[in-house]
Amino acid sequence: MRKVAIVGTGQTKCGRRDxxxxxxxxxxxxxxxLNDAGLTVKxxxxxxxxxxxxxxxxxxxxxxxxxDAIGAYQKPIIRVATCGSTxxxxxxxxxxxxxxxxFDVVMVLGAEKMYEGDxxxxxxxxxxxxYEKPFLAGAPGVFAMQAMEYVHRYNFSIxxxxxxxxxxxxKHHLAALDNPYAHIKERITVEDVxxxxxxxxxxxxxxxxxxxxxxxxxxxxxxxxxRKITDTPVWVKGLGYCGDEQMFADKxxxxxxxxxxxxxxxxxxxGIEKPAKQIDVAEVYNPFTYQELTFYECxxxxxKGEAVKLVKxxxxxxxxxxxxxxxxxxxxxxxxxxxxxxxxxxxxxxxxGKAGRRQIPRVETAFAHAMGGSYSLNSVLILGRxx
Amino acid sequence: MSRVAIVDxxxxxxxxPHTRNLTVRELVYSVVKELLEKVxxxxxxLETVVTSSSDFWQGMGCSNVFYFDAAGAYLKDSPKVxxxxxxxxxxxxxxxxxxxxxxxxVVSVTKCSETPTISDITSFxxxxxxxxxxxxxxxTAAGLQAQQYTSRYGLNDELRAKVxxxxxxxxxxxxxxxxxxxxxxxxxxxxxxxxxxxRRLEVAHGSDGxxxxxxxxxxxxKELTDTPVWVKGIGWSVDxxxxxxxxxLDAAALRTAAVKAYKMAGITHPRKQVDVAELCETSTLQELxWYEHxxxxxKGEAGKLIAxxxxxxxxxxxxxxxxxxxxxxxxxxxxxxxxxxxxxxxxGEAGxxxxxxxxxxxxxxxxxxxxxxxxxxxxxx
Numbered sequence: 001m002r003k004v005a006i007v008g009t010g011q012t013k014c015g016r017r018d019x020x021x022x023x024x025x026x027x028x029x030x031x032x033x034l035n036d037a038g039l040t041v042k043x044x045x046x047x048x049x050x051x052x053x054x055x056x057x058x059x060x061x062x063x064x065x066x067x068d069a070i071g072a073y074q075k076p077i078i079r080v081a082t083c084g085s086t087x088x089x090x091x092x093x094x095x096x097x098x099x100x101x102x103f104d105v106v107m108v109l110g111a112e113k114m115y116e117g118d119x120x121x122x123x124x125x126x127x128x129x130x131y132e133k134p135f136l137a138g139a140p141g142v143f144a145m146q147a148m149e150y151v152h153r154y155n156f157s158i159x160x161x162x163x164x165x166x167x168x169x170x171k172h173h174l175a176a177l178d179n180p181y182a183h184i185k186e187r188i189t190v191e192d193v194x195x196x197x198x199x200x201x202x203x204x205x206x207x208x209x210x211x212x213x214x215x216x217x218x219x220x221x222x223x224x225x226x227r228k229i230t231d232t233p234v235w236v237k238g239l240g241y242c243g244d245e246q247m248f249a250d251k252x253x254x255x256x257x258x259x260x261x262x263x264x265x266x267x268x269x270x271g272i273e274k275p276a277k278q279i280d281v282a283e284v285y286n287p288f289t290y291q292e293l294t295f296y297e298c299x300x301x302x303x304k305g306e307a308v309k310l311v312k313x314x315x316x317x318x319x320x321x322x323x324x325x326x327x328x329x330x331x332x333x334x335x336x337x338x339x340x341x342x343x344x345x346x347x348x349x350x351x352x353g354k355a356g357r358r359q360i361p362r363v364e365t366a367f368a369h370a371m372g373g374s375y376s377l378n379s380v381l382i383l384g385r386x387x
Numbered sequence: 388m389s390r391v392a393i394v395d396x397x398x399x400x401x402x403x404p405h406t407r408n409l410t411v412r413e414l415v416y417s418v419v420k421e422l423l424e425k426v427x428x429x430x431x432x433l434e435t436v437v438t439s440s441s442d443f444w445q446g447m448g449c450s451n452v453f454y455f456d457a458a459g460a461y462l463k464d465s466p467k468v469x470x471x472x473x474x475x476x477x478x479x480x481x482x483x484x485x486x487x488x489x490x491x492x493v494v495s496v497t498k499c500s501e502t503p504t505i506s507d508i509t510s511f512x513x514x515x516x517x518x519x520x521x522x523x524x525x526x527t528a529a530g531l532q533a534q535q536y537t538s539r540y541g542l543n544d545e546l547r548a549k550v551x552x553x554x555x556x557x558x559x560x561x562x563x564x565x566x567x568x569x570x571x572x573x574x575x576x577x578x579x580x581x582x583x584x585x586r587r588l589e590v591a592h593g594s595d596g597x598x599x600x601x602x603x604x605x606x607x608x609k610e611l612t613d614t615p616v617w618v619k620g621i622g623w624s625v626d627x628x629x630x631x632x633x634x635x636l637d638a639a640a641l642r643t644a645a646v647k648a649y650k651m652a653g654i655t656h657p658r659k660q661v662d663v664a665e666l667c668e669t670s671t672l673q674e675l676x677w678y679e680h681x682x683x684x685x686k687g688e689a690g691k692l693i694a695x696x697x698x699x700x701x702x703x704x705x706x707x708x709x710x711x712x713x714x715x716x717x718x719x720x721x722x723x724x725x726x727x728x729x730x731x732x733x734x735g736e737a738g739x740x741x742x743x744x745x746x747x748x749x750x751x752x753x754x755x756x757x758x759x760x761x762x763x764x765x766x767x768x
Contacts, residue, residue, distance in 0.1 A: 126447065
């Protein structure tokens with residue numbers, strides 16, 4: 001099979017970006033990625049783009065809206081959109097562009113301008129409109145159910161779990177201070193988290209990601225091109241993508257098969273048998289701290305019901321056995337169409353050794369994840385320093 | 388490039404009354420089920436299902452999640468390509484070419500009877516600052532383009548209307564087509580102005596429908612069918628976004644896409660080497676304009692082609708024997724339907740719309756105003 005590498009990444013500053021239009025925002029990420037790889041837009045043979053359901057930013061077929069600003073004129077461009085997992089899906093799609101042999105250098109772009117729309121209103125249209133939507137509003141209500149199911153499944157008290165999720169929130173907020181692209185930059189304490197207001201029980205304000213404007217780009221190249229472009233190509237070692245059933249009453253929200261299977265597929269390709277030992281850093285898609293606990297278990301970073309204990313022990317801290325989200329993760333920065341791709345860009349930066357103050361020493365293998373849909377879609381990408 | 392084939396295809400009977408009582412889920416389920424049964428597979432044999440739909444066109448965020456199980460994608464690798472299912476086909480092709488998958492299903496759906504009109508929805512394709520406030524949407528953009536053609540080349544309305552007569556007429560032979568009508572040029576010209584100079588019958592209105600295509604690697608395809616249809620070439624490309632930045636009669640993106648597809652397929656004289664073409668014409672004029680930029684004739688000469696009957700079912704290069712998009716337009720699915728129809732022609736399974744002895748077929752899709760984005764696929768026996 002054709003080997004494919006990431007040779008450049010670009011991210012915009014995220015937050016409320018009233019200073020730029022939607023195409024201008026995406027262009028910023030394009031320029032950053034081209035500069036990073038030392039390429040010009042002429043070198044890019046094809047573009048893969050994605051964002052949330054397009055009503056969120058108010059323009060349908062936004063790939064056409066972006067096309068001129070990103071330099072895609074008279075070039076192949078495609079739009080792939082899978083809600084929160086869009087960043088993962090477009091990264092997979094870009095990989096297949098190169099792996100197919102049809103293209104050698106491909107740019108992948110994800111973006112969102114959430115302050116121009118009503119994200120929660122759009123997200124309510126994801127659920128089945130007859131049975132599920134009438135009971136729910138946006139994302140927090142849905143993911144609160146998962147949190148409660150986790151608490152009950154393993155006979156925890158809410159307080160025991162809340163202590164762990166508060167630690168996660170503090171950890172990520174501190175990490176975001178080291179990330180120049182991050183949106184929420186606040187020094188907070190465990191008490192701040194536990195005292196923040198309830199949004200959907202048991203989830204509190206500081207357990208939840210923000211809405212952000214932002215864009216992210218990565219550039220892939222075939223092996224031959226990658227060697228010429230950079231001394232630090234980051235190789236795609238494994239891809240896993242998996243979707244669950246539509247109705248969420250039909251699925252196990254704690255041992256979530258779509259997440260379990262996506263990771264299994266990617267591990268198999270990458271030859272990973274002991275994830276906690278073999279992965280040096282993981283960028284987990286973590287819009288909700290409670291959900292993050294279940295992901296750690298579904299990805300076999302630890303056993304079932306063990307995440308709470310390990311979080312308290314510092315297992316996932318920057319100096320722990322398996323550091324997670326040294327970027328601050330989704331919890332602090334969330335332009336949704338770009339969010340999954342940011343996980344991949346951040347994982348790549350860690351391997352390239354370009355992660356600045358958020359750098360984890362000696363990263364050989366990195367894990368990047370994205371999640372989306374009505375408890376449906378999970379995307380995993382394993383990146384490595386060596387082929 | 389290693390060889391990838393279309394093993395088989397399935398499509399719904401598009402449009403009312405067939406689709407009236409079917410949900411989007413059921414439409415998807417019916418075509419995927421039919422396709423799998425045709426080739427003797429079950430969902431267990433599948434590892435990837437590429438879906439193609441649009442959240443705007445389904446009125447739901449994450450439109451593929453709604454029919455995920457129905458597409459046979461439960462616990463499988465199933466992305467969604469938006470807006471144009473020909474690009475879903477391209478993605479599935481790349482997945483098989485990569486060697487990761489030996490088979491891939493592409494399925495696409497849109498149920499236009501449940502959505503606002505094409506004009507309403509495509510007004511959201513316009514940027515909110517310059518184009519949307521002046522009423523630019525797919526139909527008005529097609530009108531501007533048609534008027535420009537009339538002014539530049541002096542094409543009369545009758546020749547444009549002949550495209551509609553041909554396509555609705557061909558649709559009578561296609562049991563899956565939505566609008567099947569024996570019309571005269573006068574019927575078309577008297578159907579009322581919709582976007583000057585285009586009449587109501589010159590513009591593709593919405594339909595309901597779903598379509599599924601199974602792609603496989605060479606080895607797998609030969610196991611599964613005696614009549615594989617090979618993907619010989621593919622190209623896709625995009626034009627400027629703002630209409631004011633474009634010459635609407637210079638479909639440069641179509642030429643770029645076609646040149647790439649032709650080069651891969653070794654086609655140097657499309658008019659001679661292509662036996663049948665399925666084009667995505669959202670207006671009568673567009674079919675004529677696409678002839679020119681696909682190299683079937685020179686610029687400004689398409690009127691002659693239609694006048695001489697070259698693209699009739701019995702002509703030298705039949706175009707849209709299925710009735711095309713004028714007859715059947717389940718918006719996002721229309722591109723994949725073109726590919727499925729082209730494949731049926733090469734399999735010799737096109738029934739009364741069969742072009743005898745077809746060896747090479749061209750399928751085309753477009754989305755965006757006045758043909759902003761184009762995809763060209765060349766298939767061969």
